[in-house]
Amino acid sequence: MSGGPVNVSGGRPHLSLRCPACGGAIGDETESSLTCGTCGAVWPVRDGIPRFVQSEHLESFGLQWNKYEVAHDDEDRATFQAKTGVTLDELRGLRVLDAGCGGGRYSKVCGEAGAIVTGADHTTAVEKASRLCGHLLDVRFVQADLKRLPFEPESFDFVFSIGVMHHDADTRAGFDAVARMVKPGGRMAVWLYRRNQWWQEWLNNAVRRRTVRMPAARLEKWCRFGAWLGGIPGVKQTFNKVLNFSAHPNHENRVCDTFDWYAPRFQYHHTTDELCAWFREAGFDDLRVLPPEKTGRVYRWVYEQNLLIGSGVNVVGRRRL
DSSP: OOSSOSSOOSSSOOOOOBOTTTOOBEEEEOSSEEEETTTOOEEEEETTEEBSSOOGGGHHHHHHHHHOOOOOHHHHHHHHHHHHOOOGGGOTTOEEEEETOTTSHHHHHHHHTTOEEEEEESSTHHHHHHHHTTTOTTEEEEEOOGGGOSSOSSOEEEEEEESOGGGSSOHHHHHHHHHTTEEEEEEEEEEEEBOOOHHHHHHHHHHHHHHTTSOHHHHHHHHHHHHHHTTSTTHHHHGGGTSOOOOOSSHHHHHHHHHHHHSOSOOOOBOHHHHHHHHHHTTEEEEEEOOOSOOOHHHHHHHHTTOOTTOEEEEEEEEOO
16 A cells, blocks of 8 residues: 555545655555655554644644634634635635644534545644544544645645644745645645734734743733633723733633634734735746634724734635646
């Protein structure tokens, strides 16, 4: 057996895996390992998931996605459509890459809509994703670096990455590598953190210089305090424009989202013009800048003034034929 999915039994055929070291085809595949037929590199398979990397500097994401229960079906479907510009009825039969799948919420959305989905993440969050999508035969996962994905370039009809690339040491390198996975004529949607006002950026960087060095247990206590603040009417609409904490309606989501902000080693913020330029330079046209999911005059004004901490820049484009 070679090149096929390891953690999927039944379902439609997935793309063959490639060696991320040399690009060669997988020559030997067992339940516990994959071997490149070209360079001989051996990659472990654990819990049915090929592991091409370890979590390294992104370990906090493996911790948060495996610990917190944050999937909400209706909300996740709505968020997916808002942040990709793609409706669920467009997905059936498409080969889809969830680039930075985390705990698998959006892979699940795509799989349930009839897509053939591959979720890739640098961390052990793929284990949570695999459990969440265990009922979907057309969804599989790999633990891999987005800059060295184990797939043939131009293999996917639709690729999306929501809130992930800005946590790499080089956001642009991650973007370019993922963009190469899109077929000519295929689409890609990317959501990155928005660059805020200079004083917000200064304050965020000052606080995060301390939080990224905290043990996870200690940081989580502060995040639970932030989650408590995020549930207080009035406070969550004002104070979290100065110092970021989540105002999600669900308490566990607020803890997870706040931890997600303060724990990662890398966190870069970008502009819409910057992201659009990346798309064009990677060979994409028909760009659409997607609006934020939330509406309302005051919210939209704050967003447009780059005052909304944790908001994003969001673009979808089509790769030129």
